[in-house]
Structure formats: structure tokens, C-alpha cells
Amino acid sequence: MKDLAPRWTELKRDPRVVWTAYLALALLLLALPFVTDWAFGRTWVRILGFALLYIMLALGLNIVVGFAGLLDLGYVAFFALGAYLYALLASPHFGIHLPFWVLLPLGAATTCIFGVLLGAPTLRLRGDYLAIVTLGFGEIIRIFLNNLNAPINITNGPQGVNLIDPIKIGGVSLAQTHTTFGLSFPAVYNYYYLFLVLALAVIFVSIRLENSRIGRAWVAIREDEVAAEAMGINTRNVKLLAFAMGASFGGVSGGLFAGFQGFVSPESFTLIESIMILCMVVLGGMGHIPGVVLGAVLLVVLPEALRYLGPLQQALFGRVLADPADLRLLVFGLALILVMLLRPSGLWPSTTRRRELTAEDEVARQEQDSVYDAAR
Secondary structure, X not given: OOOHHHHHHHHHHOHHHHHHHHHHHHHHHHHHHHHHHHHHOHHHHHHHHHHHHHHHHHHHHHHHHHHOOOOOOOOHHHHHHHHHHHHHHEEOOXXXXXXXXXXXXXXXXXXXXXXXXXXXHHOOOOHHHHHHHHHHHHHHHHHHHHHOOOOOOOOOHHHOEOOOOOOEEOOEEOOOOXXXXXXXXXXXXXXXXXXXXXXXXXXXXHHHHHOOHHHHHHHHHHHOHHHHHHOOOOHHHHHHHHHHHHHHHHHHHHHHHHHHHOOEOHHHHOHHHHHHHHHHHHHHOOOOHHHHHHHHXXXXXXXXXXXXXXXXXXXXXXXXXXXXXXXXXHHHHHHHHHHHHHOOOOOOOOHHHHHHHHHHHHHHHHHXXXXXXXXX
């Protein structure tokens, strides 16, 4: 095994191996809707589309939580703002039907402003206090969306906004089936490929931010804000930038969600959604982009796969012993607990994060041993 380690390191650094792996991954992602549709049905292609949406959301929250170390429990508010902005400006509700290429940047810019508005009054808050404030912000947005139907009907209240225009690119509607080179591309395929392109763009931007001077400033604030400020980092502006960048990713995802669903309502943006997005970041590995992507995919696909527990019980016992919905949440919760106990740094943590936790565990073990020796 020791002889294999240097060989594996050489392979990872070989450009031919790297580009071959990238090409294989690209072909897999392109063929995935066809394979999934053939093996599991078209519903799972739709689930893949949602997985890509949540990858974008999780990467946006990763900027705030993973890079800058700021606990945000109201991130779903930016998702909601982006979705409602798209819905209100691309539906019969106001009679405005703006094109997709206008609405998506507009949603990113609007949520970016709201991110700054959230970050400005919370600059002096940390930890639990920051979590409570962001939690309140998320609930305020949801309550406003739920009640802004009187005296002037702006959001249509709890009934939500429907008949939202499907996404069109170059006059081609993604909600229709298209045939190219003899291959049929239904609506879910079209949306999958659009979400895939945008998710890859978000991943690219996240990688560039992580390796930039701003990304290093975020990490410095996460590790020790006082030391970062002493080294000349403008912590106020850098933290505001983290909130703004994370919020803009949420706005883009919200707009795509509205165009994909054709309907939005306040029930889609509850606190549990913020918790789930935060779980994706923590479960995958905070601050590690591949880990966050893995966490988002798992937490979207796993709950849906657990729906098959009902038919499985029927096949094994001849009847359903436990409600599949309750059993699904129970198994899902137990899986989260086990992962956090066995892999506290996440399923795919960064090398730095893994090293830090290993060092902390070693220090704690040494302190425990010294206390035990003193007691003896």
C-alpha cells in the first residue's frame, strides 16, 4: 500500500490522466438523463434537475458558511426572492413577460442587494447571535410573501403565483420536446442541460473565488477575525461581499426554480429548506467545493430513494408495517447522525480541514491522558 501512494500521486499530476478523467465525467453527465430515464423513469431525471439546483444553492451558502465562517439560517430567503421576482415579472400576475436572459441577472442583482442589507446590521454578530438574526430574516421574507396580497395584491398571498412563463433561450421554449440528430429531448432533459451548464459555471466561479485574494481573506476571517483585521483585511467589506455573493447564487437558483416549476408559493421556502441546504454544506465538507457538491446530491437523491421503503416492505412482509414517509425521515435522520459521529469533518472534507480536526482530536486526547495521569 505504501508503494501505491507515490504512484497514485504521480497519476493525479499527469495531465493526460486528468484530462481523460474530465472527458469521462463530461460524457457521463451528458448521457445521464438518457441512462436515468431508461433505468429508473423520467421522474428521476426531474430529481437530477433539482439536485443541480441545490448544488447551486449549497455553493452559495458555502461562501458564507464554509469560506467566511458566518452561520446563516435564513439563506432560503434569497432563494424565495429570486423565485418570486422571476414569477412576478414572467407571468400574467402583473401582465409583464420579461425574457429569461433579463430576469436571471436581475434576480442575481436584487438578491445581491438584499444580501448586503442583511449583512450590514449583523457585522458585529457572531455564532448563535448571527444565526438567530439570519433565521429571523428568512422568516420575515416568507411571512411577507404570504401576506402581501392586501390591500394591494403583490404576491397573491398563500395561493402563490402560477402560469409562470417557461424558460426560453433564443426563442426556443425548454418546456417543449425537441428532436436533434434523431434524439428526442423532452422538457426535463432540456432543463437538466440548462441547469448543468449553470451549475458548472457556479462551480467555476466558486473555485476562482476560493483561490483568489478575496477567498483567502474569507478563510482568514473564518479562522480568526481579530488576527485578520490586524493583518490589514477590511473585515467589514469582505464579510458584506460574502453575503452578497452567496445571495446572488441563491437568486439565480430561485429564478431557475420558478421557470422550471411554473408555480411558486410561500410553502416552498420554509425554515426546513434552509436547514437542508446547511446540512448539504456541513455533511459534504464545509469550505470544500467537491464535498459540498457531493452533499447536495446525496441529500436530494437519498430522501427520494428512501420512498421505495414502502414497496420493499410490501414485497418482504406482504403488507406495509410502517408509514413510508415516517420511516423515510427516520432512516434519513439516523444516516445524518451516523455521518456526523463517524465523519465530523464531512464526507469529503478539504485537506486543511481534515488536518485541523485531527490536530484538535490529538490535543484533546493528550489533555485527557494528562488529567488521567494526574488523577492516578
